[in-house]
Amino acid sequence: xxxxxxxxxxxxxxxxxxxxxxxxxxxxxxxxxxxxxxxxxxxxxxxxxxxxxxxxxxxxxxxxxxxxxxxxxxxxxxxxxxxxxxxxxxxxxxxxxxxxxxxxxxxxxxxxxxxxxxxxxxxxxxxxxxxxxxxxxxxxxxxxxxxxxxxxxxxxxxxxxxxxxxxxxxxxxxxxx
Amino acid sequence: xxxxxxxxxxxxxxxxxxxxxxxxxxxxxxxxxxxxxxxxxxxxxxxxxxxxxxxxxxxxxxxxxxxxxxxxxxxxxxxxxxxxxxxxxxxxxxxxxxxxxxxxxxxxxxxxxxxxxxxxxxxxxxxxxxxxxxxxxxxxxxxxxxxxxxxxxxxxxxxxxxxxxxxxxxxxxxxxxxxxxxxxxxxxxxxxxxxxxxxxxxxxxxxxxxxxxxxxxxxxxxxxxxxxxxxxxxxxxxxxxxxxxxxxxxxxxxxxxxxxxxxxxxxxxxxxxxxxxxxxxxxx
Numbered sequence: 001x002x003x004x005x006x007x008x009x010x011x012x013x014x015x016x017x018x019x020x021x022x023x024x025x026x027x028x029x030x031x032x033x034x035x036x037x038x039x040x041x042x043x044x045x046x047x048x049x050x051x052x053x054x055x056x057x058x059x060x061x062x063x064x065x066x067x068x069x070x071x072x073x074x075x076x077x078x079x080x081x082x083x084x085x086x087x088x089x090x091x092x093x094x095x096x097x098x099x100x101x102x103x104x105x106x107x108x109x110x111x112x113x114x115x116x117x118x119x120x121x122x123x124x125x126x127x128x129x130x131x132x133x134x135x136x137x138x139x140x141x142x143x144x145x146x147x148x149x150x151x152x153x154x155x156x157x158x159x160x161x162x163x164x165x166x167x168x169x170x171x172x173x174x175x176x177x
Numbered sequence: 178x179x180x181x182x183x184x185x186x187x188x189x190x191x192x193x194x195x196x197x198x199x200x201x202x203x204x205x206x207x208x209x210x211x212x213x214x215x216x217x218x219x220x221x222x223x224x225x226x227x228x229x230x231x232x233x234x235x236x237x238x239x240x241x242x243x244x245x246x247x248x249x250x251x252x253x254x255x256x257x258x259x260x261x262x263x264x265x266x267x268x269x270x271x272x273x274x275x276x277x278x279x280x281x282x283x284x285x286x287x288x289x290x291x292x293x294x295x296x297x298x299x300x301x302x303x304x305x306x307x308x309x310x311x312x313x314x315x316x317x318x319x320x321x322x323x324x325x326x327x328x329x330x331x332x333x334x335x336x337x338x339x340x341x342x343x344x345x346x347x348x349x350x351x352x353x354x355x356x357x358x359x360x361x362x363x364x365x366x367x368x369x370x371x372x373x374x375x376x377x378x379x380x381x382x383x384x385x386x387x388x389x390x391x392x393x394x395x396x397x398x399x400x401x402x403x404x405x406x407x408x409x410x411x412x413x414x415x416x417x418x419x420x421x422x423x424x425x426x427x428x429x430x431x432x433x434x435x436x437x438x439x440x441x442x443x444x445x446x447x448x449x450x451x452x453x454x455x456x457x458x459x460x461x
Binding site for chain 1: 244
């Protein structure tokens with residue numbers, strides 16, 4: 001399997017589960033260097049290192065699809081993923097420190113209930129509805145491009161997003177007609 | 178106000194701070210003319226965050242699945258390497274001039290036996306679906322009533338027999354539980370487990386399908402832990418498929434699995450994760 005940086009990026013930008021899985025399989029090669037760096041930074045728990053690496057990979061994939069990662073001769077994917085993992089670890093340890101300092105006098109910030117609620121509703125939607133909302137709001141995929149990728153007409157894509165939004169609203173506010 | 182996709186697009190770009198100053202003021206003017214769009218802007222902001230979290234969760238789940246698959250393949254690879262290494266060493270030994278012929282024959286025979294056993298084990302374990310079937314079974318949980326002390330109940334005895342591996346005896350006891358009994362539905366689930374453990378998959382599947390159907394038709398038959406019931410039926414279908422390997426058994430299994438994944442009550446629990454894993458294995 002070709003696991004060059006170019007190949008990974010191409011696979012990530014293709015449509016469908018198979019190329020996505022191939023890209024993730026290639027990205028797993030970054031596991032050892034990234035987790036090694038986390039270990040040197042003091043993250044002793046192997047399971048925690050693994051989870052953090054998974055989160056870093058997920059963030060990297062999202063960045064690629066949002067067009068925020070540009071492959072140059074200098075930027076190697078594994079280095080980039082490792083940097084994300086390092087940042088996530090620093091953020092986590094900083095948050096932990098803050099919570100410890102603030103307890104018990106200060107109250108922890110209230111969880112963002114509305115976003116949790118929205119997330120639950122998104123999970124209840126059908127896969128095509130979820131996909132188009134993620135494509136539009138997260139990846140900023142133009143509707144024309146989405147339509148071509150999924151074999152739809154432009155109008156059909158417009159109708160799909162509008163229906164997905166309606167269904168989402170109905171799930172969030174079931175009592176409002 | 179009917180919101181067109183063009184307005185949605187502008188709101189999304191505004192929320193992400195991607196507009197030029199001119200475009201920003203145009204959107205702000207639109208917002209001042211139509212105050213109801215303010216709520217839409219806020220929900221766009223929230224939707225962007227929620228979509229990111231959703232996608233992150235999906236990707237992490239995919240990564241975990243792929244990692245688990247790679248781990249399994251890694252073990253098989255290691256075993257193959259170990260066997261081929263041992264074989265090379267053994268072949269080297271055979272080509273050496275015989276110093277103690279009797280001992281050489283004994284070692285040859287022993288190695289041959291080990292190789293045959295290893296090969297048999299490899300054949301068994303290389304069928305990932307077979308391995309999955311052996312490891313994915315989840316015993317029925319004891320009902321709360323048993324834990325609270327309904328120890329003298331005939332169900333308690335049947336449960337004990339089941340746990341001791343006396344499945345026929347357990348079935349015999351379960352026959353005596355009438356349908357008016359509060360543990361009747363637990364008894365039927367346990368009965369299906371007994372059939373499953375006895376290898377009578379047809380009967381287990383029939384019983385569990387009947388329970389699921391009755392539960393949909395009538396509130397009187399609300400089965401305890403529907404995911405557990407559905408998962409046990411899927412395993413029985415998998416066992417049938419592993420035994421027969423026909424297109425029909427595969428189709429039955431796939432449709433049960435599809436339905437389970439679509440309707441599972443809790444997509445983060447063990448049953449759901451196992452179902453996703455099985456789904457991927459079947460797709461391979």
